[in-house]
Amino acid sequence: MAARSESAGIGVAAKVGGVLLFAIGLFLFLPTVLLVTVAMLPTAVALVVDRSASRTGWLCVGGLNFAALAPSLFSLWFETHTLEHATAIIGNVFTLMMIYGAAAFGWLLYMTTPEIIGAFMQMTSTRRITTLKSHQKRLVDEWGPEVAREDGE
Amino acid sequence: MARERQTRAADAGGAAATAAPAAPAGSGPAVTLRDRFAIFPQNRLPDLDTPNATAFVAEDKRQRGRSMFALIVTGGLPPRIQVMKHLKGLRSPGLMALVEWGPVDWTPDGAVRLALVYEQPLGGRVMTRMADTIDPITDQQFVKTILRPLAVALGELNNHGVTHRAIRPTNLFFADAAGTRIVLGDCATSPPAIDQPVVSEPIESGMCLPEGRGPGSPADDFYALGVSTVMLLIGRDPVAGVGDADLIRRKLHHGTYATLVSDQRVPLNMIEVLRGLLADDTDQRWDFEQLDLWFNGRRMSPVQARPMRRAQRAFVFLNQEFLTPRNLAHAMATHWDKAAPVVLEGKLEIWLRRGLEDNQLADQVAMAIRNATFGGDRSRRGTNDMALANVLIALDPQAPIRYREFRAHLDGFGSVLSAFVARGQDTRLVTEVILKEVPKMWLGARDHFSPEYVQLDGTFKELRDFLLDGANRGAGLERCLYEMNESQHCLSPLFAKDLVMDIREVLPALDRLGARMDAKTNPLDRHVVAFIAARFPKDIDPQLAALNESDPKRSTLGMLSLLAVLQWRLGPEAVYGLCSWVGGLMAPIINSYQSRERRRGLEREIPKLVRKGSLPELYNYVDNADERKADFDDFQRARAEWAMAQQQIRNLETGQAGVDENAERTGQRVAATGSVGIAIVTVAIVLMGYMF
Numbered sequence: 028m029a030a031r032s033e034s035a036g037i038g039v040a041a042k043v044g045g046v047l048l049f050a051i052g053l054f055l056f057l058p059t060v061l062l063v064t065v066a067m068l069p070t071a072v073a074l075v076v077d078r079s080a081s082r083t084g085w086l087c088v089g090g091l092n093f094a095a096l097a098p099s100l101f102s103l104w105f106e107t108h109t110l111e112h113a114t115a116i117i118g119n120v121f122t123l124m125m126i127y128g129a130a131a132f133g134w135l136l137y138m139t140t141p142e143i144i145g146a147f148m149q150m151t152s153t154r155r156i157t158t159l160k161s162h163q164k165r166l167v168d169e170w171g172p173e174v175a176r177e178d179g180e
Numbered sequence: 181m182a183r184e185r186q187t188r189a190a191d192a193g194g195a196a197a198t199a200a201p202a203a204p205a206g207s208g209p210a211v212t213l214r215d216r217f218a219i220f221p222q223n224r225l226p227d228l229d230t231p232n233a234t235a236f237v238a239e240d241k242r243q244r245g246r247s248m249f250a251l252i253v254t255g256g257l258p259p260r261i262q263v264m265k266h267l268k269g270l271r272s273p274g275l276m277a278l279v280e281w282g283p284v285d286w287t288p289d290g291a292v293r294l295a296l297v298y299e300q301p302l303g304g305r306v307m308t309r310m311a312d313t314i315d316p317i318t319d320q321q322f323v324k325t326i327l328r329p330l331a332v333a334l335g336e337l338n339n340h341g342v343t344h345r346a347i348r349p350t351n352l353f354f355a356d357a358a359g360t361r362i363v364l365g366d367c368a369t370s371p372p373a374i375d376q377p378v379v380s381e382p383i384e385s386g387m388c389l390p391e392g393r394g395p396g397s398p399a400d401d402f403y404a405l406g407v408s409t410v411m412l413l414i415g416r417d418p419v420a421g422v423g424d425a426d427l428i429r430r431k432l433h434h435g436t437y438a439t440l441v442s443d444q445r446v447p448l449n450m451i452e453v454l455r456g457l458l459a460d461d462t463d464q465r466w467d468f469e470q471l472d473l474w475f476n477g478r479r480m481s482p483v484q485a486r487p488m489r490r491a492q493r494a495f496v497f498l499n500q501e502f503l504t505p506r507n508l509a510h511a512m513a514t515h516w517d518k519a520a521p522v523v524l525e526g527k528l529e530i531w532l533r534r535g536l537e538d539n540q541l542a543d544q545v546a547m548a549i550r551n552a553t554f555g556g557d558r559s560r561r562g563t564n565d566m567a568l569a570n571v572l573i574a575l576d577p578q579a580p581i582r583y584r585e586f587r588a589h590l591d592g593f594g595s596v597l598s599a600f601v602a603r604g605q606d607t608r609l610v611t612e613v614i615l616k617e618v619p620k621m622w623l624g625a626r627d628h629f630s631p632e633y634v635q636l637d638g639t640f641k642e643l644r645d646f647l648l649d650g651a652n653r654g655a656g657l658e659r660c661l662y663e664m665n666e667s668q669h670c671l672s673p674l675f676a677k678d679l680v681m682d683i684r685e686v687l688p689a690l691d692r693l694g695a696r697m698d699a700k701t702n703p704l705d706r707h708v709v710a711f712i713a714a715r716f717p718k719d720i721d722p723q724l725a726a727l728n729e730s731d732p733k734r735s736t737l738g739m740l741s742l743l744a745v746l747q748w749r750l751g752p753e754a755v756y757g758l759c760s761w762v763g764g765l766m767a768p769i770i771n772s773y774q775s776r777e778r779r780r781g782l783e784r785e786i787p788k789l790v791r792k793g794s795l796p797e798l799y800n801y802v803d804n805a806d807e808r809k810a811d812f813d814d815f816q817r818a819r820a821e822w823a824m825a826q827q828q829i830r831n832l833e834t835g836q837a838g839v840d841e842n843a844e845r846t847g848q849r850v851a852a853t854g855s856v857g858i859a860i861v862t863v864a865i866v867l868m869g870y871m872f
Contacts (some may be wrong), residue, residue, distance in 0.1 A: 081845055083852035089856030094862035105870045133855050139853075141847025148843050152832045159825040159832075166825075170774050170818045175826075 042054055058113035066096045087137035088130050095129030109116050115172035183348050206237040211284050216241055217297045219250040221288045227304060230351075232257050233369035247300035248279065252286060252293050253369050256532050256602035259294055260395075261667035261681060263368045265339040270691070276301055276353060283679045292679040294369075301353020301363055303868055310350060318416035318447075326362045326412070327453075328475050330405055330736045331767045333364055335468035338398045341678050345372035345396060347404035349411045354383065362412075366523050371595040374394065378424040379417060379440070380404045383460055385589070386424070387510070388580045391599040392588025399462045402471070403436075406457025413446050425514060432507050436460050452479065466578040491535040497522060502855070505532070505541065509575035520564035524549065548621065562616070569613070570621045576623040583613045590619055590636055594664030602670065611657060613823070614643050639663070642740045654724040658710035672707035682718030683715035684750050687758060694757025699764030706803040712746065720745060734767035737803055738766070744799040754793030762798065763790040769802045774815040778807065 053060055070089035077084030099116045117121055166174050205222035213219060218239045228235035232255035238248040253259050279301040286293035307314055337344055344367045351365035373393035378386040382403045385393045418440050419427055431438045436458040453474055455468030494501035495508055498515055502508035512519035532542035548570030553563055580589045586609035588596050600607045619640040623633045643660045651657035662668055665835045670680040678689045690703050710780040715722060723745060726738025740762060747755060763786050769781045775868055789798045
């Protein structure tokens with residue numbers, strides 16, 4: 028009983044600690060949080076709308092989304108980590124277009140890759156079947172149609 | 181009808197005169213027998229024709245001027261080959277000498293025919309027709325110049341183990357132009373006794389169909405000699421105009437001697453010999469030894485016919501009264517359909533017990549009926565026929581087997597079958613008699629043991645088996661035909677222009693045909709196989725079994741195997757024509773190999789083997805055990821490969837249904853991985869740009 032109340036106490040403390048850290052982080056890294064929050068919006072949308080079995084759509088969108096964000100984010104971190112700089116980046120239409128464009132490309136990739144893979148796999152098995160059938164035909168030519176009987180006679 | 185046929189047969193020579201024909205010289209193209217005897221197809225000698233053969237002028241190339249004629253067997257009935265073998269070279273003053281015999285290429289028919297070259301009798305036939313009247317021979321020297329030579333000739337034949345069975349006045353010839361010496365004519369061109377008039381045959385033989393009399397025994401010849409002697413002495417047939425049935429009935433009731441001689445004027449010194457020769461009881465009938473004693477002056481007491489056992493009261497059948505079982509049996513046999521009910525009702529048995537007082541015979545009759553009715557699946561008619569046949573055997577054991585219209589001695593079955601087949605007649609009765617084992621009943625009715633009966637019993641059992649196995653080649657009626665007729669040539673339509681009498685002649689004959697036969701005709705038809713099976717001395721049952729398989733491959737292998745065995749055992753060394761013929765029939769064997777490559781190999785090799793003319797080599801090649809095993813093993817491997825491929829195809833086709841789902845999942849993973857990868861690489865590049 029005592030152990031249970033102890034672990035519950037730890038959980039609440041962790042959550043409180045987490046919220047405190049986020050608050051401190053928000054206060055300390057506000058420009059970063061602002062930039063990431065705005066720039067990574069397509070990834071958040073992808074996470075919500077993806078209903079596929081593998082649920083990897085957010086990863087596909089997020090990867091390219093983040094790749095396009097990385098130069099701006101590093102510029103924020105390594106040059107001036109200020110709210111003005113963050114809003115300047117967000118306010119730059121070309122930067123934002125590139126970040127959202129990359130996310131859109133990620134979604135496009137997510138939509139088209141299965142089709143390409145499917146077509147490839149289809150092509151491979153058809154070819155194999157053709158090869159096997161050709162081998163069977165050679166056997167029939169050499170041994171006659173009797174070779175194709177499957178009843179053991 | 182039978183009488184008419186026999187009369188025609190007995191009247192061989194037609195309206196030819198008895199005058200001595202001059203020895204004509206042959207002219208025109210000749211056919212040569214054994215490179216020595218020229219036979220002239222354009223020079224007919226119709227006076228010397230026999231019912232189954234046509235006479236032509238012949239000439240000995242080494243001894244020109246010697247009077248000869250040839251008989252060419254042109255009829256469909258089989259000649260007596262065994263008799264020819266014995267007659268050739270046999271010289272006896274009472275016998276027309278057979279100088280040579282053998283097959284010849286008979287140009288008028290474009291076929292091979294059997295030719296018999298005889299020394300020509302210069303005085304012509306003694307009688308041209310049985311109804312003729314000639315001058316009685318009243319010569320005091322009759323016994324010495326005529327009867328004795330004829331008896332000696334029969335004795336000679338007896339010594340060789342053959343019977344003549346064609347002794348009748350129309351087959352007696354004056355050997356010299358003066359007509360002082362008489363010789364027995366040909367007896368080898370027709371089946372035994374087939375052309376004999378009923379008057380010249382003993383009672384039992386007279387009851388038979390002409391074809392069913394069989395070679396019989398020397399006693400039958402001496403009987404015929406007795407009848408001919410009577411006719412020569414009185415110059416005519418004493419019973420001319422009497423029907424066959426009536427003649428047999430008279431002989432049965434009164435005995436032969438009384439029927440033929442009692443009302444005639446014959447020299448007193450001949451009565452004793454005629455009584456002896458015409459005795460109806462074969463045990464009492466004179467043979468050569470008794471005749472010889474008589475010729476040498478020893479006089480014996482005249483033969484008296486043994487009285488038959490007579491009943492106290494008569495058995496009435498068809499409003500006629502019968503006192504003896506034998507006469508009753510004959511009447512029943514001639515009125516078959518009316519006799520069967522009488523026998524089955526039991527009236528006969530009662531008469532035998534009470535009228536004849538012969539309980540043993542009554543028991544035999546009862547047993548015969550029981551045997552016939554035993555086995556319920558027979559038809560009523562069949563049961564009646566068998567019962568009556570058995571009863572007739574019990575009533576008259578000496579008589580031939582009688583079964584409806586069929587009447588024959590056991591040794592005459594072959595001739596009946598042969599004649600029926602040659603004429604295309606219905607053979608149903610012959611087969612019924614054998615299948616119903618009537619011969620067994622007849623043999624069981626013998627009153628003494630003889631090894632010959634045991635052999636006959638075995639033979640008829642075999643024949644029955646052949647008939648039961650009738651659907652197969654090498655069995656059936658054809659096999660019975662050749663088993664029962666040693667002299668029967670092969671009746672295969674393939675040999676219509678040939679004459680195959682010996683097993684050794686089969687392959688050469690087929691070889692001659694081979695060059696012009698198409699690849700659809702099988703060389704082994706039912707007759708050829710039956711002929712081979714009956715004549716080949718070794719066991720060929722495995723080959724016959726294979727031959728009769730329904731599988732074309734096995735059947736063809738059986739055919740090739742049988743022919744190969746024949747060539748291997750009997751030769752000849754090479755049969756090119758037959759090999760070519762058989763080579764064209766190999767398709768089922770070639771196709772029995774699965775490998776097309778092997779088939780092509782066989783098709784390339786077979787023509788090479790055909791050119792060698794060796795059937796055993798051909799057989800060994802096409803049925804090579806190692807090749808067959810390799811073919812089988814390879815085929816099994818190929819089948820396994822095919823099945824495995826099929827399984828893989830099936831798996832792939834089944835897998836294609838789920839390929840879209842897999843592809844989607846895989847594609848999404850690939851896209852996600854690629855995207856994350858790009859992100860990492862970009863971060864790394866940018867980071868390095870700031871650091872360095």
